[in-house]
Amino acid sequence: MGAKVREKKKGSGEWWIFINHNGKRKAKKVGKDKRVALEVAKKIEAKIALGDFNDDKEEEQNPLFGEYATMWIGVTVPATCKPSSIGDYNGILKNHMLPEFGKKSVTEITRLIVKNFLMKKINKGFATSTVSHMKNAISGVLNLALDDEVIAVNPAHNVGKIFKKQQAKLTIQPYTQEELKKLLDCLELNHPLYYPMFLTMARTGIRLGECLGLQWKDIDFDDRFINIQRGFSKGKIETPKSGQSRKVDMSLQLTATLKELSHQRKIDTLKNGWKSVPEWVFVKSNGNPFHESYMRRVFYKAIEQAGLRKIRIHDLRHTYATIRISNGDNIADVSKQLGHHSVKFTMDIYYHWVPGGKKNEVDRLDDFDGGATKRNLSATT
Numbered sequence: 009m010g011a012k013v014r015e016k017k018k019g020s021g022e023w024w025i026f027i028n029h030n031g032k033r034k035a036k037k038v039g040k041d042k043r044v045a046l047e048v049a050k051k052i053e054a055k056i057a058l059g060d061f062n063d064d065k066e067e068e069q070n071p072l073f074g075e076y077a078t079m080w081i082g083v084t085v086p087a088t089c090k091p092s093s094i095g096d097y098n099g100i101l102k103n104h105m106l107p108e109f110g111k112k113s114v115t116e117i118t119r120l121i122v123k124n125f126l127m128k129k130i131n132k133g134f135a136t137s138t139v140s141h142m143k144n145a146i147s148g149v150l151n152l153a154l155d156d157e158v159i160a161v162n163p164a165h166n167v168g169k170i171f172k173k174q175q176a177k178l179t180i181q182p183y184t185q186e187e188l189k190k191l192l193d194c195l196e197l198n199h200p201l202y203y204p205m206f207l208t209m210a211r212t213g214i215r216l217g218e219c220l221g222l223q224w225k226d227i228d229f230d231d232r233f234i235n236i237q238r239g240f241s242k243g244k245i246e247t248p249k250s251g252q253s254r255k256v257d258m259s260l261q262l263t264a265t266l267k268e269l270s271h272q273r274k275i276d277t278l279k280n281g282w283k284s285v286p287e288w289v290f291v292k293s294n295g296n297p298f299h300e301s302y303m304r305r306v307f308y309k310a311i312e313q314a315g316l317r318k319i320r321i322h323d324l325r326h327t328y329a330t331i332r333i334s335n336g337d338n339i340a341d342v343s344k345q346l347g348h349h350s351v352k353f354t355m356d357i358y359y360h361w362v363p364g365g366k367k368n369e370v371d372r373l374d375d376f377d378g379g380a381t382k383r384n385l386s387a388t389t
Contacts, residue, residue: 014026025045041120071114126167147164181317185331190314222234222290254345329354
């Protein structure tokens, strides 16, 4: 009695478990990973020894990847991810995972199969971050099978090197203070409805989703700060990226602009017959928040009209940071305003914008006589 592991056809690379229990013999295909087959066989032998082995249950077909994928996207992802991520993972499953793995038994999926799949995606030109999301999706689905004790190990774990040498970090190309002024002047002249929103992003460094998620109750005009408590992405409210709220300071110009917008909103409420002033700070004519894709189109149109080089809307955040750091502002405060988890993280991104005027610190390396001592080089040779 027991369970033994071997290839049914020698050299095929397909590993089977041959079970001998209560006078019955049966063979069970595991897949191409011998280590997995040995782990499964060990568990079967343990069940036999304890008297817990159920022939009928073991004969049931192993669940498919697609079955666990349905459970993962329906239960695990909503419980652990932001609403905006659910749509992303849905797309990954539908377009990549299910066509490849959907009808495969989870016991047939090996580390080599996962690794080859990911490498093919890289070779097709998919971004490293996208392939990483694919790997996370596969791993998340197979973790359910692991928890269900259908597989002994998760083949998506420790797949080894699948990427080339890590790609260089995205080069930050923020606007200068002069370029930013030119953009804001263009917005104020040609797109006055959207000017307050872009000014808010430029003067605070908050993200687009955080800006769209602002409500009037978040703004303290007396102490001149905004409380960032939520984001607005793909039509849904979510927590800020860091998961925590934070306060960002308002400049005098921004404070005056938002006060004026608040006054105008009250006028719009009466004019449009709204029951109350919309809670959102930046809204369309119907009182609902703007969609981020629409605001990106407005942004790129304004760049074109201003005759400026094209940047991403997120680069307004980088522009805020680099202008402040270049002006010698306290980098710890800049980091706090941006909502970064550490000053080191901020320094890693914006180090090149730290002013290089600290020559007095280098000068202190010289001798104390007020100048570099001239050596008699011939005396040392």
